[in-house]
Amino acid sequence: MKIKLFLTIVIALILGxxxxxxxxxxxxxxxxxxxxxAAFTYxxxxxxxxxxxxxxxxxxxVKGTAQDDTVQYYTGMANYRWGDIxxxxxxFDSFIKTFPLSVFTDRANYYYIECLYQQTLRYELDQxxxxxxxxxxxxxxxxxxxxxxxxxxxxxxxxxxxRLDKKAFEAAKVYYHTEDYKAAQYAFRNVLKEDASNIYRxxxxxxxxxSSYKYAFNSVYEKQKERYMTFTDDYYNFISEFPESKYxxxxxxxxxxxxxxxxxx
Numbered sequence: 001m002k003i004k005l006f007l008t009i010v011i012a013l014i015l016g017x018x019x020x021x022x023x024x025x026x027x028x029x030x031x032x033x034x035x036x037x038a039a040f041t042y043x044x045x046x047x048x049x050x051x052x053x054x055x056x057x058x059x060x061x062v063k064g065t066a067q068d069d070t071v072q073y074y075t076g077m078a079n080y081r082w083g084d085i086x087x088x089x090x091x092f093d094s095f096i097k098t099f100p101l102s103v104f105t106d107r108a109n110y111y112y113i114e115c116l117y118q119q120t121l122r123y124e125l126d127q128x129x130x131x132x133x134x135x136x137x138x139x140x141x142x143x144x145x146x147x148x149x150x151x152x153x154x155x156x157x158x159x160x161x162x163r164l165d166k167k168a169f170e171a172a173k174v175y176y177h178t179e180d181y182k183a184a185q186y187a188f189r190n191v192l193k194e195d196a197s198n199i200y201r202x203x204x205x206x207x208x209x210x211s212s213y214k215y216a217f218n219s220v221y222e223k224q225k226e227r228y229m230t231f232t233d234d235y236y237n238f239i240s241e242f243p244e245s246k247y248x249x250x251x252x253x254x255x256x257x258x259x260x261x262x263x264x265x
Contacts, residue, residue, distance in 0.1 A: 027053055032061050036071075043074060048082035069095070073104040080111055089115035110149050113137055117156050123167040130160045162199055169200040176207055181215035184208075185230075206247045209234040213254050228258045 026034055039054035055075040062068050076091030092112035099105060116133035137153050147153070172187035188208040191198055198204060212234045216227030235255045239248065 023050060027057060030061075032058065036062075036067065039071075039074070043078055043081075046081075048078045051078040052082065069099040069102040069104055072098065073102070073108055076108065076111065080115065085115045085118050089119070106147070109140060109144075113140065113149075113153060113156070117160075120160060120163070123163040123170070127164060127167060130163060134160050165195065165198045165200055168194065168198065169204055172204070173207065176211055179214075181211045181218065184211040185215060202242050202245060202247075205234070205238045205241065206245070206251070209238050209251055209254075213258070216258075225262065228262055231255075231258055232262075 023038075026038055029035070035054050035058055039051050039058065042048070042054065043051040052075065055071050055078060058067075058071045059075070062071050072091070072095050076088050076095055079091055080088035089112060092108045092115060095102075095108045096105060096112060099108075102108075113133070113136060116129070116136060120130045120133055121127065134157060137157055141147070141150065141153060168191045172184065172191050175181075175184035175187050185208060188204050188211060191204050192201065209231060212227070212231035216224050216231055219227050232255065235251055235258075238245070238251060242248070
């Protein structure tokens with residue numbers, strides 16, 4: 001029994017070694033057709049690292065031939081499936097520029113955008129990758145308004161826009177929470193100046209009004225009147241846009257308090 005098990009293990013090792021040797025021998029050979037077929041066999045089997053190595057070894061050999069765009073495209077696809085998004089992005093970017101009229105170009109654009117989108121980060125982190133992805137998607141949709149991927153790309157834009165809106169709002173809130181109400185006023189106004197359609201507009205205007213009130217409340221007596229009047233302006237701007245807001249009662253109470261203060265002054 002032990003001898004049989006031993007022989008089984010030895011045979012398995014020999015076969016495994018043989019397969020590996022065949023792959024390495026093929027990789028180092030000049031058998032273009034064999035490499036080409038094997039690369040796709042490995043790709044279809046999900047053995048992407050081997051497929052990548054074979055596709056890479058074919059690039060110079062098939063350059064300028066009918067197989068050129070196929071090898072370049074599937075090099076990107078193998079890297080994408082393997083999870084190397086950064087290399088895949090580079091491959092698809094190069095493919096799009098080199099083969100603008102290939103039958104694979106539309107799909108290459110799709111996966112290039114997927115790579116860009118997957119590299120974007122949470123709102124509290126650097127948003128440079130987000131801007132890069134958004135710029136490319138918007139440019140692509142202008143050139144290809146009827147693309148079959150339009151819905152997916154627009155959903156990506158919505159998600160990234162919301163991320164940028166949240167980042168801007170949360171950055172302004174830092175000044176409010178550190179009680180730098182003058183800076184908070186400026187920051188909240190700037191959020192809406194940069195993007196009037198910010199999805200947190202109601203919250204931005206609410207915090208702006210609170211910042212104005214607290215800035216006035218903490219000011220020296222001589223400057224309170226002018227600053228309370230700024231709050232009043234912010235208050236009316238808020239209720240004109242959001243008359244049914246959950247913040248309405250709180251701001252109404254502050255407005256009544258300010259009215260009494262201004263009458264005395």
